[in-house]
Amino acid sequence: MGIHWTVYPNHHEASLAVADTISAVLIEKPACVLGLATGSTPLEVYAELARRHREEALDFGKATTVNLDEYIGLPPGHPQSYVHYMHEHLFRHINIDRDRTHLPNVHAADLSESANDFERLVESTGGVDLQLLGIGTNGHIGFNEPGAEEDSVTRVVDLAPGTIHSNSRFFESESDVPRRAITMGIATILRARKIVLLATGDSKAEAVAEAINGPISRDNPASFLQTHANVHFVLDSAAAVGLAN
Numbered sequence: 001m002g003i004h005w006t007v008y009p010n011h012h013e014a015s016l017a018v019a020d021t022i023s024a025v026l027i028e029k030p031a032c033v034l035g036l037a038t039g040s041t042p043l044e045v046y047a048e049l050a051r052r053h054r055e056e057a058l059d060f061g062k063a064t065t066v067n068l069d070e071y072i073g074l075p076p077g078h079p080q081s082y083v084h085y086m087h088e089h090l091f092r093h094i095n096i097d098r099d100r101t102h103l104p105n106v107h108a109a110d111l112s113e114s115a116n117d118f119e120r121l122v123e124s125t126g127g128v129d130l131q132l133l134g135i136g137t138n139g140h141i142g143f144n145e146p147g148a149e150e151d152s153v154t155r156v157v158d159l160a161p162g163t164i165h166s167n168s169r170f171f172e173s174e175s176d177v178p179r180r181a182i183t184m185g186i187a188t189i190l191r192a193r194k195i196v197l198l199a200t201g202d203s204k205a206e207a208v209a210e211a212i213n214g215p216i217s218r219d220n221p222a223s224f225l226q227t228h229a230n231v232h233f234v235l236d237s238a239a240a241v242g243l244a245n
């Protein structure tokens with residue numbers, strides 16, 4: 001199997017390539033299920049999808065979305081919550097039915113039960129047609145930090161110290177960054193029919209090279225993607241420096 005990858009000159013070109021892939025799925029299967037990611041990496045992808053909706057009538061009217069993860073502990077409506085992020089950067093700009101946009105519910109009394117519910121919900125959609133991923137500098141996908149098991153499903157997890165530090169750029173101080181999240185598991189992600197991982201910038205180069213060429217290991221959760229038959233890494237030249245030409 002192995003991971004297929006393409007290098008683009010910069011973040012912009014890489015983002016357009018991912019928007020092309022998502023658009024193609026939507027056009028071929030309007031009632032598709034899209035698995036979505038947050039973080040800084042996909043922002044330009046979402047901006048481009050919004051533009052295509054506005055200017056080229058790209059239609060999300062029958063699509064369903066499921067998101068990878070959500071922080072635990074932020075009050076509802078917090079600007080750094082992923083539900084807010086998705087609304088702000090994508091959903092409010094497109095014609096998606098909000099009842100068909102799903103993120104883990106982190107405000108339930110029983111968070112483990114809520115995680116199980118989300119796993120069942122992802123199943124009940126009929127399966128994710130295209131899962132978009134970013135990657136952490138430690139190889140995390142979703143919030144599956146190093147140590148995550150290949151058969152893990154949606155669950156409550158602790159964030160790695162490095163992730164808390166790296167995501168502190170979105171908060172006033174590091175102490176404001178949530179310590180826990182609900183995330184789809186590795187097995188949940190691997191059930192998607194097709195997976196596209198977007199990684200740009202030199203801070204991702206080591207994690208990308210290990211994910212593609214390293215051993216399949218819990219030390220780099222993205223390396224589990226090597227076991228999937230249809231994975232494409234979309235990279236800029238900085239994120240690809242650790243790969244042989």
Ligand SMILES: O=P(O)(O)OC[C@H]1O[C@](O)(CO)[C@@H](O)[C@@H]1O
Pocket residue numbers: 037038039040041042068069133134135136137141142143
């Ligand atoms: O895109 P960033 O901000 O570098 O974050 C990397 C990854 O870490 C996360 O923030 C954690 O899930 C993802 O949303 C993202 O893909």
